[in-house]
Amino acid sequence: MDMSVIIDPIVKLFIAILIGFVSVKAGYLSADMRNVLSKIIIKVTLPLMIITSLLSKDLSGDTAMNAAVAAVSAVVVMTVLYFLGLGTANLFRLKEPTKTLHAVLSGSGNVGFLGYPVALAVFGTEGLFYAVIYGMVNDAVFWTAGVYLINRSGGSLVGRQALKKLVNPNTVAFLIGIPLLFFGVKLPPVLNDAFTGIGSCTTYMSMLFIGMTLATIDIKSLYKRVSMIAPALIKMVIVPVLVSMLFVHFGLNPVTIGAVVLEIAMPAQTVASIVAMEAGSDEKYAAEYIFFSTLLSLLTLPLIYYIMERIMA
Structure with missing residues (x-):
């Protein structure tokens, strides 16, 4: 069993985080540059990544059932994890806006930035397809309900104003991409290559943002954040x-099981720290949670991979 297929993508992300961290600590970059970087990610690179990711896939009848399993799994798992996150937030007496942010971080995963490369490396293009289906639902829920909840708890928007936040560049990208996906529409090669190239910047730009944010906080305080341990392990x-035991019991396709379970096991959604900053929420807690869960994933993803192989054997 080659563990490098899981460990290598995570190490690459940590290198980008380290570069962002060192750049600010050394005075090479200003921490204020995060504001511009976050807007470029949210308004330009991420919407393009969403559209090109959707249009690069084909939906066939042979995979419809497994795709449905992946989509339903995402909704059920995210809902359960969100309420478990609220439970642990109450247990550790977190206050708003940290409480809601904690719950959203507990429910949404880094399926695009980390999950897709891992699924492709471990299960090939078939695994990537199911990972994308799971990721579509994960990101759709995050960019609608997640963004709404973070903004509402952050006090930046209330009532109908908060509902308007549901319409953002990324939900628009989904609204454009999903119909095109179902109708089999493809972008012209030149346009697709340009959009794909720009969208691919999202992963490492987000990691740089996290590193720059971490440079503004006391990392020594992480050991005090016991509130992060329980939801991360859950x-x-x-x-x-x-979930893997349940899927095996019902005799699902091993590739579907592996891809979906690995997506569930991903660390916290990286762009949540950007959304938290834009919403006036607890961005530092978000950055710490993302850093901690991503660090933990160096151990947990190989462990989950090993356990899955044992269960499916």
Whole structure:
């Protein structure tokens, strides 16, 4: 069993985080540059990545059932994890806006930036397809309900104003991309290559943003954040193991099981720290949570991969 297929993508992300961190600490970049970087990600690179990711896939009748399993799994798992996150937030007496942010981070995963490369490396293009289906739902829920909840708890928007936040560049990208996906529409090669190239910048730009944000906080305080341990272990170990056992019991396709379970086990959604900053929420807590869960994933993803192989054997 080659663990490097899981560990290598995570290490690459940490290198980008380290570069962002060192750049600010050394005075090479200003921490204020995060504001511009976050807007470029949210308004330009991420919407293009969403559209090109959707249009690069083909929906066929042979995979419709497994795709439905992946989509339904995302909705059910994210809902359960969100409420478990609220429970742990109450347990550790977190206050708003950190409480809601904690719950959203507990429910949404880094399926695009980290999950897709891992699924492709471990299960090939078939695994990537199911990972994308899961990721579509994960991101759709995050960019609608997640963004709404973070903005509402952050106090930047209330009532109908908060509902308007549901319409953002990324939900628009989904609204454009999903119909094109179902009708089999493809972008012209030149346009697709340009959009794909720009969208591919999202992953490492987000990591740089996290590193720059971490440079503004006291990382030594991470050991005090016991509130992060329970939800991270629930999301990244306990729930994936339970889901894999359930899927095996119902005799699902091994590739579907593997791809979906690995997506469930992904660390926290990286762009949540950007959304938190834009919403006036607790961006530092978000950055710490993302850093901690991504660091933990160096251990938990190989563990989940090993456990899945044992369960499916």
